[in-house]
Amino acid sequence: MAVATQNSIERSSIVISVFSTTPGIGKTIVAINLAAGFAREGYKVCLADLDLQFGDVLNYLKLTSANTVAGAQRAMLDHPDTFHIRDFLVYYSYGGLNFAILPAPNQIYDAYQTDIQLVTDIINQLNYFDYVIIDLNSMFSALNLAILDLSTVINYVGVIDFLPALKNYKIGYDTLLRFEYEESKIRLVENRSDSQKLIESRDVERLLGEPFYHRLPNDYPSVNKSINTGMPLMFAAPDSRLTESFNNLVSRYINRPANSDVNVGTGGGLLSKVGKFFGF
Numbered sequence: 001m002a003v004a005t006q007n008s009i010e011r012s013s014i015v016i017s018v019f020s021t022t023p024g025i026g027k028t029i030v031a032i033n034l035a036a037g038f039a040r041e042g043y044k045v046c047l048a049d050l051d052l053q054f055g056d057v058l059n060y061l062k063l064t065s066a067n068t069v070a071g072a073q074r075a076m077l078d079h080p081d082t083f084h085i086r087d088f089l090v091y092y093s094y095g096g097l098n099f100a101i102l103p104a105p106n107q108i109y110d111a112y113q114t115d116i117q118l119v120t121d122i123i124n125q126l127n128y129f130d131y132v133i134i135d136l137n138s139m140f141s142a143l144n145l146a147i148l149d150l151s152t153v154i155n156y157v158g159v160i161d162f163l164p165a166l167k168n169y170k171i172g173y174d175t176l177l178r179f180e181y182e183e184s185k186i187r188l189v190e191n192r193s194d195s196q197k198l199i200e201s202r203d204v205e206r207l208l209g210e211p212f213y214h215r216l217p218n219d220y221p222s223v224n225k226s227i228n229t230g231m232p233l234m235f236a237a238p239d240s241r242l243t244e245s246f247n248n249l250v251s252r253y254i255n256r257p258a259n260s261d262v263n264v265g266t267g268g269g270l271l272s273k274v275g276k277f278f279g280f
Contacts, residue, residue, distance in 0.1 A: 013127050016253070017134045017151040019144070021172030025159040026191045028056050029223060029233075030216070031135035034155070035099045036092075036232035037250030043130040045099040046089065048123060050147060051137040052111035055104025058090070062230030065090040068103045070110035073118045085125040095235055100129070116143050123150065140175060148179075153253070154186045160204050161197040173208055187213035189249075194218050214249045217241050 018031040028051070035047040049055035050069065058064060072088040089100040102122070105111050126132045134151070136144050148154055154176065158169035176186055188208065193201060193215035205211045222237035229236045233243040 013129045013132045014153070015123070015132045015134065015151045016153045016155055017136055017147055018155045018157060019136045019148065020138050020157045021140075021168050021175075022158065022165065023138045025157060026216075026223070027051075027138070027157050028060060028135055029226070030155065030157055030189070030191065031133050032057060032060055033232050033234070033246045034250065034253075035131075035133045036097060036234055037246055038131045038133070038254070039097050039099040040234065041250065041254060043254075044128070045131045045133065046102060046126050046129045047099060048102040048126065048132060048134045049104040050119070050134055050143065052104055052114060052143075053108050053137065055135065057101055057135060058103050060227055060230065061092050061101075063090055063092065063101070065103055066106070068105045068110070069119065069122065070105040070107075070113065072102070072122050073113075073115060076118055076122060077115075085122055094231060097232075097234075102126070114143060116146050119143060120146050120150065123147065140172075145179065148176075148181065151185070154181060155189055156186055157189045157191050159192050159195075160190060160199055160201070161192070161195060163199065166199055166204060166207070169204075170208060173210075183210065189213060190215045192216070192218040214245070214252065216245050216249070 016034060018027050018034070020027050028049075031047060031049075035045050039045045047057060048069070049057040052069070067088045067090055069088070072083075072085060075088070076083045085102070089102055091098060091100055123132065123134070134147055136147060156173065156176065158165070158172075160166050160169055173186070173188070177183070188210060190201065190204075190212045193212075195218035201212065201215065219237075219240055219242035222233055222240040222242050226233050226236040233240065233246060237243055
């Protein structure tokens with residue numbers, strides 16, 4: 001598909017992709033609260049929903065819009081000389097907080113019309129934001145790999161609550177390394193880290209060969225309140241441990257001292273069983 005591209009644009013924004021190999025583990029919640037956290041710090045932020053089939057960012061924030069990445073792609077193809085991504089952004093505003101959103105397609109059909117080069121060019125046009133947070137789906141698709149390539153940071157999220165979940169997470173991490181992404185670019189984030197589980201975080205880290213960059217505690221009541229109200233956690237549950245943990249994660253990304261991370265258990269005892277599961 002021939003089209004004038006924007007590859008000559010020098011990207012100045014920091015791109016953080018929120019990625020997982022398992023659906024339904026809170027990836028969109030992570031993306032929304034990272035975007036809100038950076039915006040509260042005074043940065044110009046855009047949250048791009050590239051979970052093209054089942055993107056839920058607008059639903060979570062109780063927003064609606066005809067503007068989507070699919071419409072942006074068509075406009076870039078039809079009118080490359082006059083196209084600008086700002087015409088396809090939606091804005092979340094509450095309590096003095098503002099950040100832009102590039103929504104996923106409203107129709108599943110549009111997800112199958114995606115041109116990887118065009119979507120990559122669209123993301124590059126967001127270079128005037130300080131931070132671009134990208135919510136990806138849970139696959140190693142060609143589009144996801146293209147976005148991971150241009151990302152500054154891969155925020156790799158997992159819920160490690162039983163052995164098959166650990167196997168899935170490790171396979172995903174090993175795959176990222178096989179694609180030669182630098183380990184420093186991949187930030188391992190454990191969600192629901194203090195929920196009841198049979199595998200201790202220390203055993204998981206020993207198996208992965210890398211410590212978790214951050215752990216987010218389990219807090220269903222606060223998450224449910226956030227979804228029901230359509231607000232980021234900082235507004236829906238400002239005093240919750242999960243909100244504090246997101247604040248700390250944002251502080252780490254902007255290299256600002258933060259409160260100590262939420263304490264979670266790191267006892268051992270299951271490493272031999274984990275090793276057997278992986279054939280060690």
